[in-house]
Amino acid sequence: MYSSVETKSQNTLIDMSTITDPFWAELLSGINTGLLQQFAPRVNSTATWEENSAAVLPDDCNEASDAFYLRYEYDDVFQYSVEICLPGNMSQSPWRNQNSRQDITEELYLKMNFSGNYDYSGWISHQGAQPGTYSNKLTLRTTTGYFELPNYMNGQVPGPLLDELPSASSLPSLRARDLDNNTEWTTLNATGNIRNVANKGRLLNIAMALFGEGSFVDIQRTSLAAYATSGILYGGCISLVPFISLLKSSFQDIFAEDFNPCLSDFYLSDARNPDKSQDNDLTLHALVASYFYLVTDNVRPKRVPNAFSSADFLATDVFMTNNIHSQNISVQYAMGADISIPHISRAGIIFVSALLAIDLACLLGLALYSASIPRWTGTLDSLAMMRIGASIADTTPLKAARHVKRVKALDGRPGWVVDGAGGEVGELCLGGGRALRGGRRYECYDSEVVAEATGRRKATGLVRSGVYALATRGEESCS
Numbered sequence: 001m002y003s004s005v006e007t008k009s010q011n012t013l014i015d016m017s018t019i020t021d022p023f024w025a026e027l028l029s030g031i032n033t034g035l036l037q038q039f040a041p042r043v044n045s046t047a048t049w050e051e052n053s054a055a056v057l058p059d060d061c062n063e064a065s066d067a068f069y070l071r072y073e074y075d076d077v078f079q080y081s082v083e084i085c086l087p088g089n090m091s092q093s094p095w096r097n098q099n100s101r102q103d104i105t106e107e108l109y110l111k112m113n114f115s116g117n118y119d120y121s122g123w124i125s126h127q128g129a130q131p132g133t134y135s136n137k138l139t140l141r142t143t144t145g146y147f148e149l150p151n152y153m154n155g156q157v158p159g160p161l162l163d164e165l166p167s168a169s170s171l172p173s174l175r176a177r178d179l180d181n182n183t184e185w186t187t188l189n190a191t192g193n194i195r196n197v198a199n200k201g202r203l204l205n206i207a208m209a210l211f212g213e214g215s216f217v218d219i220q221r222t223s224l225a226a227y228a229t230s231g232i233l234y235g236g237c238i239s240l241v242p243f244i245s246l247l248k249s250s251f252q253d254i255f256a257e258d259f260n261p262c263l264s265d266f267y268l269s270d271a272r273n274p275d276k277s278q279d280n281d282l283t284l285h286a287l288v289a290s291y292f293y294l295v296t297d298n299v300r301p302k303r304v305p306n307a308f309s310s311a312d313f314l315a316t317d318v319f320m321t322n323n324i325h326s327q328n329i330s331v332q333y334a335m336g337a338d339i340s341i342p343h344i345s346r347a348g349i350i351f352v353s354a355l356l357a358i359d360l361a362c363l364l365g366l367a368l369y370s371a372s373i374p375r376w377t378g379t380l381d382s383l384a385m386m387r388i389g390a391s392i393a394d395t396t397p398l399k400a401a402r403h404v405k406r407v408k409a410l411d412g413r414p415g416w417v418v419d420g421a422g423g424e425v426g427e428l429c430l431g432g433g434r435a436l437r438g439g440r441r442y443e444c445y446d447s448e449v450v451a452e453a454t455g456r457r458k459a460t461g462l463v464r465s466g467v468y469a470l471a472t473r474g475e476e477s478c479s
Contacts (some may be wrong), residue, residue: 013246016313017047017306023161024316025147027331033151034335039165041329042147043316045202047308048139051297055135057109061085068204070211072292077282078116080129080289084211085109086204093199099165101145106203108138112292129293136297138308140203149331202312205319209242210311216242216263217288237262241291246307247300259291374438376417376428391430 011019023044060067061083068086073079086108094104114129148159200208211217241259295304344352377384389396395409414431419440421427426442436442 013310013313014249015306016309022309022313023147024313024320025158026320027149031149031331031333032156032335033149033331033333035152036332036334037151037153038149038331038333039146039162040149040331041144041320042161043142043144043320044161045140045142045309045312045316047305047312048141049301049305049308050137050139052109052111052135052137055111055133057083057085057111058087060087061109066091068207072211072217072288074285074289076116076285078286078289079114080285080292081113082217082292083109083111084207085111086201086207090200090204091197093197094201095144095199099146101143101161101163104142104144104201106140106142106201108140108203108207109135110138110295111135112296114289114293129289129296130298134293134296134298136295138203138304140201140308140312142202142312152336202315202319203308205315206308206311209315216291219284219288239263243307243311244294246310247294247303249303259294374436376436376442388430391428 011022016022021044023042025040025042027040058067061069063069066089068084068090070082070084072082072084074081086106088107094106096102112129112134113132114134115131143161145161145163146165147161148154150156150158209215239262241263244259293299300307392410392413395413401407416431417428417436418431418433419426419436419442420429420433424441426436426440428436428442
């Protein structure tokens with residue numbers, strides 16, 4: 001069962017109790033939806049095994065209640081009595097039809113009493129159980145809901161269990177599904193037709209499979225009992241004993257010689273001999289007692305929680321994937337297009353960074369220089385262009401020009417505005433003078449002239465640009 005996977009890196013049923021946050025999901029491990037955010041249902045359970053020191057079952061563990069209650073007894077050379085109970089109303093499903101998170105807690109009580117001489121014959125001395133009373137309680141906490149599938153946005157790892165589905169309308173609710181909801185069945189000593197209940201709890205399913213009708217402990221219906229009464233001696237493996245493999249710590253682990261994990265008729269006698277019929281009956285019940293004894297604290301107390309967690313995982317897988325009432329949840333994925341990411345060495349990164357730093361330093365210097373020098377106009381609008389044209393009207397009169405590139409009048413003209421006068425009041429001109437200076441007064445239009453030229457109703461006052469002022473020609477300067 002384990003030899004082919006024990007050497008692999010993936011987890012197995014052997015170490016279910018040691019896995020961090022294990023859960024069941026129908027999709028394969030390693031799925032990735034790429035660029036899309038998708039959700040899927042998940043189920044996880046945690047089993048806790050503890051001693052019931054009071055050895056007292058809950059009050060509703062009896063045949064008159066709605067609890068799942070079974071009692072097995074045998075009284076001969078040796079005796080055993082076993083009580084199995086899941087308290088509560090087992091006639092109702094614990095699951096609800098919803099997409100939000102659900103938390104369910106189930107409890108299983110086992111009370112066993114072994115007495116008498118199990119060593120009644122030396123050749124089967126290893127069968128049976130140690131006399132005494134053993135009482136234990138198993139608590140199975142199951143949580144179900146939706147989680148985000150691995151994708152590029154969440155680091156390609158499964159997301160946590162969600163309390164609420166982000167878009168509940170996009171996914172169907174988990175409807176009630178059960179293979180046996182139309183099958184009538186009566187338990188041995190149970191007090192209700194529990195098998196008719198749809199969507200039973202996981203622990204109830206496990207208890208019915210291990211201890212209910214048709215199980216190994218139902219001695220009248222086991223394969224071994226059929227061989228014991230048939231008179232056929234096979235001497236080999238008849239069938240596998242349930243739950244034994246889950247109690248193992250490795251594939252080579254052998255702790256129950258009679259269940260390894262094969263069920264054998266090696267210890268049976270020819271049933272056609274009436275003297276041997278009672279021996280066969282004793283042997284069968286000794287095997288049942290030994291089977292019950294395996295889930296006490298005297299054999300494998302540390303493996304029992306792991307075994308029930310593994311059994312729950314298998315029961316969940318069967319329930320979710322093998323029901324006749326099928327339902328589909330679509331999961332889409334988009335892996336995107338692969339692109340080539342350029343690779344650059346550390347030296348190349350340093351060199352390119354240095355060039356970018358030099359370029360930024362030059363741009364910063366130009367920006368500071370441009371911000372510090374005075375400007376002759378605040379806006380390069382139509383009035384500014386007309387003034388520039390008027391200053392060179394002698395060389396560029398208003399004439400038709402069919403071949404613009406052949407007109408060379410502008411080729412020798414400087415393209416910057418300077419101070420063309422050396423007196424107290426400066427004069428703007430194109431090239432051939434000193435650079436404009438902040439604080440120096442220059443000839444400017446009168447404010448009334450500007451108001452008429454711009455079409456404004458009120459005079460705008462002095463025309464200013466930067467930190468210098470323009471002065472009117474003739475009488476006085478404006479600042």
